[in-house]
Amino acid sequence: MVKVKICGITRPEDAEFAVRMGADYVGVILYPKSPRFVLPEDRKEILRASEGAVKVAVFVNPTLEEVFSAFEEGFDLVQLHGEEEPGFAYKCGIERVIKAFRVGKKPPDIEEVWKEAHGVLLDTYSEKAYGGTGKVFNWELAKAVARKGFRLFLSGGLKTENVKEAVLKVRPYAVDVSSGVELELGVKDKIKVESFIKEAKSL
Numbered sequence: 001m002v003k004v005k006i007c008g009i010t011r012p013e014d015a016e017f018a019v020r021m022g023a024d025y026v027g028v029i030l031y032p033k034s035p036r037f038v039l040p041e042d043r044k045e046i047l048r049a050s051e052g053a054v055k056v057a058v059f060v061n062p063t064l065e066e067v068f069s070a071f072e073e074g075f076d077l078v079q080l081h082g083e084e085e086p087g088f089a090y091k092c093g094i095e096r097v098i099k100a101f102r103v104g105k106k107p108p109d110i111e112e113v114w115k116e117a118h119g120v121l122l123d124t125y126s127e128k129a130y131g132g133t134g135k136v137f138n139w140e141l142a143k144a145v146a147r148k149g150f151r152l153f154l155s156g157g158l159k160t161e162n163v164k165e166a167v168l169k170v171r172p173y174a175v176d177v178s179s180g181v182e183l184e185l186g187v188k189d190k191i192k193v194e195s196f197i198k199e200a201k202s203l
């Protein structure tokens with residue numbers, strides 16, 4: 001069964017609900033320029049409420065110190081959503097990394113080395129933001145990546161209405177959603193979270 005990652009969590013109650021509904025991964029944004037950035041003092045409660053799921057700290061081009069500090073805080077994995085190279089991932093502990101690639105018109109050229117990572121995540125390229133755009137990209141490109149044997153987290157514009165089709169077409173290891181299950185920026189909608197997880201896991 002496909003795994004589900006609910007990302008962009010900013011409130012403990014949203015984390016707790018997502019885990020209760022069956023989320024396998026919970027993502028918190030540690031990129032200060034994101035509107036979903038969570039301050040260090042607010043992360044403890046979210047981490048506590050996420051018990052039972054894999055806790056992912058989402059970064060864009062972080063320093064190594066920031067990555068290790070996230071592990072010390074209690075995050076299990078880091079999602080590297082910027083231009084990070086394999087060498088940096090090795091220093092983090094590549095098996096604790098989900099490496100994100102943003103897909104535009106061309107298929108992403110993903111080095112074999114990323115098979116050593118916990119996973120590779122494909123998201124939609126945007127000039128305006130690194131992630132959380134709510135935009136879908138061409139799933140044919142994602143299908144090719146999954147076929148090459150990468151442990152794929154499919155992301156970018158997923159929602160209850162399209163997640164089943166995405167799983168059937170791409171056959172990813174996991175689906176990842178942020179804005180598609182929001183009520184407003186950073187606030188999750190219980191109905192959408194529940195229906196998204198149910199749809200994804202119905203196959």
Ligand SMILES: O=C(O)c1ccccc1N[C@@H]1O[C@H](COP(=O)(O)O)[C@@H](O)[C@H]1O
Binds near residue numbers: 007035123
């Ligand atoms: O959500 C953000 O603000 C964000 C900022 C910087 C890097 C990643 C971010 N979010 C990631 O974007 C994808 C897709 O989001 P959506 O479902 O299309 O809204 C997801 O992996 C988030 O972790």
